[in-house]
Amino acid sequence: MRPELVPVQFRLPEEVIPVLKHTLDLLKQHYAVHFVEAGTDGLIISDATDADIRISEDFIRAWITRDFHHQNLMTEEPLIHCEDGIPDHLGTCAYMVNFLQEYVDDADCFDELDRFRFVKSYQYRFDCATDNLVLQYLVTLVDQCPKLNTLRRKIVPNQIWPSHDIDQLFHTGWPILKTAIKNGRFSEIRQALVSFSTDPDRPIFENIININRRYATNATFFWLASQKIYHNKHHSTIANANYDIRAPKIRSLMEEIRTNNFELGVHQSLGCEDLGQERDLIGDFVSINRNHYLAGKLPQLWHQLEKTGISGDATAGFSEVIGFRNSYGIPIQPFDPLRNHAYSVMEYPLHIMDATLMKKYPDPADAFKEIDLFLKKNKTDCQLSILWHNNYFTDIKYPGWGKLYEEVLRKCFIGYGNQA
Structure with missing residues (x-):
């Protein structure tokens, strides 16, 4: 299946672009697509209301300040929203798939073996440990974006x-x-x-x-x-x-x-x-x-x-429950928010x-x-x-x-x- 070339333009603060590029590339696992950088045209990803893919101010702020507490990003569901209530699917995927909720200094978030405690997770808070939310949000993002909804879905057996x-x-x-x-x-x-x-x-x-x-x-x-x-x-x-x-x-x-x-x-x-x-x-x-x-x-x-x-x-698994510690079912190279590039390590959750x-x-x-x-x-x-x-x-x-x-x-x- 030959991938469709999709030009992309990011209109965002420079420091937030690499992690969103890294996350957008997850679509290659599930769709026949290849993204290329565009000068003035193509798929626009920004925090503006007329963007093809909206990124929330909350996610941008969290990334820049390194404050990744999920309580500050998610309210009534495991999904980050823009100020006008529009879902930020790409920002949420970046947050979840890269284990960003675990980049916190709160001692009570970790047990005696320094494991991130399930009861401190958004998975516990929203009862969604067994949900492949990143896949769900990626599919929703494609379906709702006119410049992506013609992409051909890959058949990926478990x-x-x-x-x-x-x-x-x-x-x-x-x-x-x-x-x-x-x-x-x-x-x-x-x-x-x-x-x-x-x-x-x-x-x-x-x-x-x-x-x-x-x-x-x-x-x-x-x-x-x-x-x-x-x-x-x-x-x-x-x-x-x-x-x-x-x-x-x-x-x-x-x-x-x-x-x-x-x-x-x-x-x-x-x-x-x-x-x-x-x-x-x-x-x-x-x-x-x-x-x-x-x-x-x-x-x-x-x-x-x-x-x-x-x-x-x-x-990377929860010792207390079965399910997804990063709400995704495929191995990834996690993105390091401190160095602003991906680790060289492949994580098999x-x-x-x-x-x-x-x-x-x-x-x-x-x-x-x-x-x-x-x-x-x-x-x-x-x-x-x-x-x-x-x-x-x-x-x-x-x-x-x-x-x-x-x-x-x-x-x-x-x-x-x-x-x-």
Whole structure:
């Protein structure tokens, strides 16, 4: 499909133009279009009432002053408006997709691991975490603009990207046996006793690999390279890895993963002092990171990744709910408001995590209902990221959760028109 050339003219303060250009280019993901700068003609983007695309004074002011509190920009809905009530779809998309609500200094907006708290987000305020609002607003912008509404829409089927954070290994059969005895089921006890003569972790990884191969996924396995105990700001201790990344067993598991054409990533540890060193302990070929516990502030993380030479990240998800942390379903290079250009890092936001659902639903069947609703709501134009930890594939300790992962992949593969 040959793209249509659309000349564009920005009539706005110079400092606000780069982020709006960056955001306007998102339309290329969904329409056959290519934008070129125009001298005096073409699509006019400005704050004037006769503009083809209106930008609100509120967005311009927020960008220039770096005051990104959503309470100052959105009133009755998750949408920025011009002074006369006209929606500012492009400014809103720029605000949402680039995680600008997280560029705040308020300490109460972040938890003990420096994660942006869901309850402080516009997604919580307007109950819209599962809505792909950026896509909705881009489509509305095109439909309502006479100079764009003839653009041809691309057919963009969903892609599913599974990943597995390797936080803990079992090492021995004791944890599984304790659960089996607690459950009081003889068959489970017998199965757990058998695991004492074998490595309980290898069958788990073989199962994960086989499931991902069955559905032809491009799965990534994130490994911790530090065993240091972390002390958070509340003086609580949190574990990093309970395994040595250099141990022969671990190297063997990683090699098996790579042999099956899956990717390895670094799972930056809590309290990490040298991300480059952690990356190199896994392999200098590693090009993607996800922070342990999804910890840390995103802007600082992206700066760190740039300095380390890691080109991809998969940290940007809410730990409390499933859905979109930046109201968009496709990976992006976030725009840095401080340097006024895009980061070199590609962010692959996280949408569905097993640990989030386990806190809410004791029964995996109930968790599946919520996942099913989310997937039915977002059938196209997404690369949906699904995180399932390795230890949740143990049916004795976490009954049904490994099967739930496979059921989600199966439904994505055959039931929603998605591509694995």
